[in-house]
Amino acid sequence: MKTLYDMERSGNCYKVRLLLALLGEDYEQVTVDLTRGEQRLESFLALNPRGEIPVLVEDGEVIWDSGAILVYLATRTADRHWFPDAALARARVAQWLAVAANEVHHGLAAARAIRLFGRAGDLAHSQALGRRALTLLDQQLARGPWLAGGAPSIADIACYPYVSVAEDGELSLAPYRNLARWCRDIESLPGYAPMAARPPSA
């Protein structure tokens, strides 16, 4: 059995929840409440010395870092398109995983955290980096249906969460037509699950 240390509003955790939903895999959830600093407790730091969620535990093995967890799940599954075996196709996925961890994380996710959760930081700087992320992704999605090759991969799963909530950081998606199409395509995948179990208004 898999256990995911998780928080609903975390886009990094949602990356893992989304892939697990698309793969149809069951798991248990343990909420780590970042608003109460639970990621800094000794018991949690023993799981992940970085003090971050998500963390996946399976059969006593602990895996941290959202990108690494995606690599783990995608390597195990029979559908090879999620993290291809061929070197060039795999490298293309790794490129966009790097954009997810860099421009998307320090741009889109940071702007959202500053606006929604009051995290300290330079909003204008994060928004500028976020626009750079949106432009990079939109240009790539003008060239093909998915970020890396002709099928969805963990590159798409890693980039989608913070793109889909970019407006939380006051970044409009309106100028990015290819991104809008790609978001709809992801939301049409069999098994797709939204970020929040229930819409905030429910």
Next chain:
Amino acid sequence: MKTLYDMERSGNCYKVRLLLALLGEDYEQVTVDLTRGEQRLESFLALNPRGEIPVLVEDGEVIWDSGAILVYLATRTADRHWFPDAALARARVAQWLAVAANEVHHGLAAARAIRLFGRAGDLAHSQALGRRALTLLDQQLARGPWLAGGAPSIADIACYPYVSVAEDGELSLAPYRNLARWCRDIESLPGYAPMAARPPSA
């Protein structure tokens, strides 16, 4: 034939040069002079829209992002320990590739760029993040000979360059005994090549 768009003093480029040296693979080098802004030329942005080195071109295929290039080269080679096939072993490598791209890059590499090259930035912040990177790596290297498992992997290759020049950013390696041992082990690998072709004093 492989062509590497490169600059000698760039630790991100050195990651790729080091793996190529360890694998014994030949390549051509094209210097991209960051001090003259050559990474912002239209001709270079056509290769890498992020405007960063390294970029690897092989048989007309362009791969950017140092981590993605490492994944590409390691996936193609017969020595599977560089990027293992088993899901858990591969995830462990991906974890430390993420640390290389995050704490090491925004900590150690940023502090070095501020001190050596006059890049704008908050030195104290970068140094604090750099110390966090050194601590994380040192703790992991207390548990085993290499960052991920019992053999060297691209995780080691991705973290080593900016660790080895941490003192350029005024971060002492003296407190980190496991890191010092690991650096010596990397420097003892057959085919190891230093960052600079000739020592600066030569």
